[in-house]
Amino acid sequence: MVSAVGKLGGSGLGLLALAFVACATAQTPDGGDGPITPATGGGGAGGGGHPSTGGTGVLPAAGTSAVPTAGKPSTGTAGTTGTTGGAPGTAGTAATTAGTAATGGTAATGTCPPYTGTLAKDSTIFMGGFGKSTTGMWSGYGYTYKYGTATVTPGMGTSCFSLAKMCANGSVPAADTAGAGLGWNIAQAMGASTMSTVAITTPVVLKFAGVTAGMRVQLSASATVSYCYTLTAAEATAGTATIPLASFKTECWGTTGTAYDGVVKIEAIQIAVPGAAAAAVPSFDFCLLDVEPG
Secondary structure, eight states, X not given: OOOOOSGGGSSOOOOOOOOSSSOOOBOOOOSSSSOOOEEEOOSSOOOOOOOOTTOOOOOOOOOOOOOOGGGOOOOOOOXXXXXXXXXXXXXXXXXXXXXXXXXXXXXXXSSOOOOOOXXXXXXXXXXXXXXXXXXXXXXXXEEEEEETTOEEEOOSSTTTSOTTBOEEEEEEOSOTTOEEEXXXXXXXXXXXXXXXXXXXOSOEEEEEESOOTTOEEEEEOSSSOEEEEEOOHHHHHHTEEEEOGGGOBSOTTSSOSOBOOSOSEEOEEEEEEEOBTTBOEEEEEEEEEEEEEO
């Protein structure tokens, strides 16, 4: 389900898939030299996002999740995530098809890195990394992603997203080529390793904890198209935002750009922590509690 952070804002934020098998985080540079050639990696999958005006960087897009049968997480080593996802593994076994990884990404080693933040607020719609809106048809797996030298936990998979915790923490350096975030595929069935797209025709209502002003909500349409909205201080304090469709723009670094029209189909909804050359984000720790069509 859907894209990004940092100058990240540019377009296409990534929706990377979550998975129950190998855990990994998507890493794609943004605001840099544009799309990069994928290399082989292990684990789940991530994606590159699209450049928006004001920058040519690549951002994460929605990803597919690798899910074992019987709903049990399978074991396996983590790897960097790229534009395609790993195939679902059988219960208790790791996915055998590796996702491709973006070059320049740092591979994670060992088992799925868990969430290390302290906020840990329970979501009302997510359980074990899978979420379903209560008032609409949105459903799918959550995922984390990062690019540049940002850090983020957890990785992806049921062993990473514990129970009702849909949370992420990490840090972003002082660079527009770095960022991290948390995404949710919104057109994916439970147990599915692929996702679809759906047009959003109403305002997007989010509830969250730990979010700060300047973080972005993004509608990821593809690896090259995304629409962004920058959260205000009032929304961060209230812990909720109801965002009109026209407020999502393709220009993620400003207030211009093409507004979302309610027709373009969306893969994922993301909360991004964008990097900026002016200042680093020494630490972030936030949870996505609810996402509903308004």
